[in-house]
Amino acid sequence: MPNSGLFPTVLIPAGFLLLFAAYGFVGYWGLAMRRGFAMGAYRAQAAGVSSIAWYFMVIGIATGALPVDAQSSPGPILVNALVDVGFLALLVYWVHTTISVSRRSDPFERDTLRYSSTKYVWILAIAIPIAISLVYNPIGLVFTTATPLSPLYFALALAPWVIFCSFGAILLFLGASGSKDRTLQSHVKWLALFVTVYLMIFVVGGWWSSSGGNAGPYIAVIFPLFVGGQTLAAYSLYRSVKSLAPTTKAL
Amino acid sequence: MASTGVGELDKLLGEGYPDRSAILVVGPAGIGKEALRYWFISSGLIQGDFCLYLTKSTPSEVLHDIKGFGMDTDRVPMWFAREGGEVKLDLNDLAAFSFKLKEVLQQHATKRIRIATDILSSLLVLNQMETVYRFLSQLFAEIKQYDVVLVATLEEGMHDQKVVSTMTEVFDGVIEFKLYEEGLRVTPLLRVKKMRGNISQPGYFTFSMSRGTMVISAYAK
Numbered sequence: 001m002p003n004s005g006l007f008p009t010v011l012i013p014a015g016f017l018l019l020f021a022a023y024g025f026v027g028y029w030g031l032a033m034r035r036g037f038a039m040g041a042y043r044a045q046a047a048g049v050s051s052i053a054w055y056f057m058v059i060g061i062a063t064g065a066l067p068v069d070a071q072s073s074p075g076p077i078l079v080n081a082l083v084d085v086g087f088l089a090l091l092v093y094w095v096h097t098t099i100s101v102s103r104r105s106d107p108f109e110r111d112t113l114r115y116s117s118t119k120y121v122w123i124l125a126i127a128i129p130i131a132i133s134l135v136y137n138p139i140g141l142v143f144t145t146a147t148p149l150s151p152l153y154f155a156l157a158l159a160p161w162v163i164f165c166s167f168g169a170i171l172l173f174l175g176a177s178g179s180k181d182r183t184l185q186s187h188v189k190w191l192a193l194f195v196t197v198y199l200m201i202f203v204v205g206g207w208w209s210s211s212g213g214n215a216g217p218y219i220a221v222i223f224p225l226f227v228g229g230q231t232l233a234a235y236s237l238y239r240s241v242k243s244l245a246p247t248t249k250a251l
Numbered sequence: 252m253a254s255t256g257v258g259e260l261d262k263l264l265g266e267g268y269p270d271r272s273a274i275l276v277v278g279p280a281g282i283g284k285e286a287l288r289y290w291f292i293s294s295g296l297i298q299g300d301f302c303l304y305l306t307k308s309t310p311s312e313v314l315h316d317i318k319g320f321g322m323d324t325d326r327v328p329m330w331f332a333r334e335g336g337e338v339k340l341d342l343n344d345l346a347a348f349s350f351k352l353k354e355v356l357q358q359h360a361t362k363r364i365r366i367a368t369d370i371l372s373s374l375l376v377l378n379q380m381e382t383v384y385r386f387l388s389q390l391f392a393e394i395k396q397y398d399v400v401l402v403a404t405l406e407e408g409m410h411d412q413k414v415v416s417t418m419t420e421v422f423d424g425v426i427e428f429k430l431y432e433e434g435l436r437v438t439p440l441l442r443v444k445k446m447r448g449n450i451s452q453p454g455y456f457t458f459s460m461s462r463g464t465m466v467i468s469a470y471a472k
Contacts, residue, residue, distance in 0.1 A: 028435070029435075032435065032436060032437045033430075033437055035437060036282065036430045036437040036438070036439045037281040037282060037283075037439075038281070038282060038283030038286060038320075038439070038460045039280075039281040039282075039283065039285065039316075039319075040319050041281070042280065042281025043281070101280070101281075104280070105280060105372075105406060105408075105409060107307065107342065107372070107373035107376045107377055108307070108333075108342075108373075109307055109308055109312075109333065180376045180409055181280065181406065181408050181409045182408060182409065183279070183280065183408030183409075184280075184408070244281075245279040245280060245281060245282070245408065245430055246279050246407055246408050246430070247279075247429075247430040247431070247432040247437060248429050248430065248431055248432065249431075249432050249433075251429075251431060251440075251455060
């Protein structure tokens with residue numbers, strides 16, 4: 001049986017180790033590219049992508065190390081909330097730096113969706129529900145008047161993602177297509193693929209947990225899919241890092 | 252010769268950019284090509300040359316970038332800019348742009364004139380390459396009647412190799428920037444691809460930029 005001995009003791013740690021190495025490698029390349037840039041805007045963009053990779057490297061280790069049955073206790077729930085906030089914050093930072101770079105390569109230097117003046121509204125629209133949910137979640141746990149999965153908490157947790165995915169995606173699409181810079185367009189394309197794959201994994205992961213699938217027959221099917229999906233996500237992130245600027249291997 | 256504003260680059264080129272020349276700086280976005288424009292103009296302002304900056308941005312955006320490279324912005328050039336400059340720059344009207352430029356050059360004909368520009372990539376995106384080639388050839392022939400040195404930058408990622416090759420033919424000198432991927436490292440390199448009247452230093456050089464200085468050293472694999 002895959003889940004009786006070898007699978008949980010060897011293959012699961014090996015899967016997390018693979019993800020740790022893959023994201024670590026991507027994070028390293030982000031910093032290597034950053035060192036090649038002299039302009040602050042491009043260095044910030046490379047640092048943003050690199051941070052996303054480092055973040056997933058740490059998550060890979062943390063997820064692997066966290067006891068499965070501890071997921072319903074307050075501490076890990078708070079950690080999970082912070083983990084989700086962290087990813088969103090890094091994505092928002094990446095969009096911010098990428099829009100700044102795309103404007104530079106736009107022949108008319110267009111201010112996509114008036115981003116220079118609307119950026120604070122956008123960031124606040126994401127930050128406020130996050131802040132409320134972070135406060136609401138522990139209160140709900142302590143007083144048990146509202147559970148973490150109550151409709152309000154669910155709406156608060158979902159709202160920032162909906163805002164990010166709608167406004168952020170449109171912003172990036174317009175910014176990248178207006179820039180005429182094929183290097184930037186390639187970078188955005190690969191990172192968009194990374195976010196899409198990640199969100200799909202997020203949905204499948206949610207289904208896995210809600211099905212009580214941390215043990216039993218689910219794990220043998222879902223875990224390899226999870227690792228495969230994450231490897232694809234890491235590859236997309238790697239390609240997006242490598243398309244921050246054209247490099248040459250021959251002089 | 253016109254100083255580049257970078258002592259080590261001056262040494263590399265002899266004493267600087269040749270008189271009455273048009274210099275192209277080509278490379279990936281973000282690598283620091285812009286800094287060569289800023290140092291060139293900054294050096295001209297210190298020496299009392301008439302300096303002209305042609306930009307698709309606004310003067311305040313350019314000055315913000317200049318400060319980001321750790322350079323002074325006490326003295327400023329004359330601006331041809333999208334908005335906020337002495338002359339409004341419309342990239343869709345090449346004839347009017349050319350006319351205004353020649354007018355300004357005539358007014359300052361007694362001085363050495365330095366021109367720096369970031370509009371070349373935009374011109375190539377908005378127009379046919381042949382149109383830009385003809386426009387630049389005529390423009391360079393006319394402005395070289397004055398004591399002019401022009402430095403333009405070209406974004407490598409925005410154009411085909413054919414466009415880049417064609418542009419290098421129009422200019423008197425070409426400085427090429429590259430991000431060289433060597434194993435697990437990315438090294439920024441530069442080389443003088445061609446320079447009128449100079450025996451170009453062969454090979455690549457590594458460089459670093461920080462707080463208003465540029466350090467260049469020979470690159471050995």
